Amino acid sequence: QSALTQPPSASGSPGQSVTISCTGTSSDVGGHNSVSWYQQHPGKAPKLMIYEVNKRPSGVPDRFSGSRSGNTASLTVSGLQAEDEADYYCSSYAGSNNLIFGGGTKLTVL
Amino acid sequence: QVQMVESGGGVVQPGRSLRLSCAASGFTFSYYGMHWVRQAPGRGLEWVAAFYGDGITKEYADSVKGRFTISRDNSKNTLYLQVNSLRAEDTAVYYCARDLGWWTLDFDSWGQGTLVTVSS
Numbered sequence: 435q436s437a438l439t440q441p442p443s444a445s446g447s448p449g450q451s452v453t454i455s456c457t458g459t460s461s462d463v464g465g466h467n468s469v470s471w472y473q474q475h476p477g478k479a480p481k482l483m484i485y486e487v488n489k490r491p492s493g494v495p496d497r498f499s500g501s502r503s504g505n506t507a508s509l510t511v512s513g514l515q516a517e518d519e520a521d522y523y524c525s526s527y528a529g530s531n532n533l534i535f536g537g538g539t540k541l542t543v544l
Numbered sequence: 545q546v547q548m549v550e551s552g553g554g555v556v557q558p559g560r561s562l563r564l565s566c567a568a569s570g571f572t573f574s575y576y577g578m579h580w581v582r583q584a585p586g587r588g589l590e591w592v593a594a595f596y597g598d599g600i601t602k603e604y605a606d607s608v609k610g611r612f613t614i615s616r617d618n619s620k621n622t623l624y625l626q627v628n629s630l631r632a633e634d635t636a637v638y639y640c641a642r643d644l645g646w647w648t649l650d651f652d653s654w655g656q657g658t659l660v661t662v663s664s
Binding site for chain 2: 437468470472479480481482485486491523525527531532533534535536537538
């Protein structure tokens with residue numbers, strides 16, 4: 435299976451909102467509810483931010499939200515803060531007991 | 545608190561083998577699916593293998609099928625990854641990650657990773 439498609443970079447000023455897209459196919463993003471988003475700071479392990487398209491684990495600020503339209507999932511970060519600057523990865527179940535990730539998006543807080 | 549600590553990485557020649565370990569603590573290890581996810585230097589994440597919470601089912605990415613073997617010892621709260629016939633493209637940080645449940649493919653806790661470098 436091919437990796438999910440994410441923009442390589444995104445940016446926004448503190449307080450603004452930014453949306454990161456994750457495009458797949460009807461066999462992965464569009465066909466299953468197992469769509470997740472991870473945040474990764476440099477040199478650190480990833481952290482789960484969103485699962486099952488739009489659910490937040492406990493402890494994740496409600497500034498982070500997830501959605502999906504067709505074969506594209508989106509992560510929206512509202513009220514951008516400096517600590518949100520990180521790499522973000524989407525993932526999706528792709529059938530046949532396989533999981534695929536997106537290529538990652540580097541979010542810069544200007 | 546939930547913690548996973550990986551070990552076993554290092555520099556290894558192409559074609560050789562390694563066994564990676566992930567020692568877990570702070571939760572009932574046997575209840576959860578466990579996974580290995582790797583990240584090549586400067587690259588994105590790649591799911592490698594899973595051992596479901598049923599204690600029986602194992603799954604592998606096509607890129608490692610036949611070369612890597614995942615196992616777990618619930619009495620020792622430890623997950624393993626036997627990596628054989630290593631190739632340059634296997635060079636990566638290998639993370640173990642806990643599934644949210646039996647098998648959801650959502651990873652709510654991660655170790656710090658262990659680096660495997662395949663080089664002659």
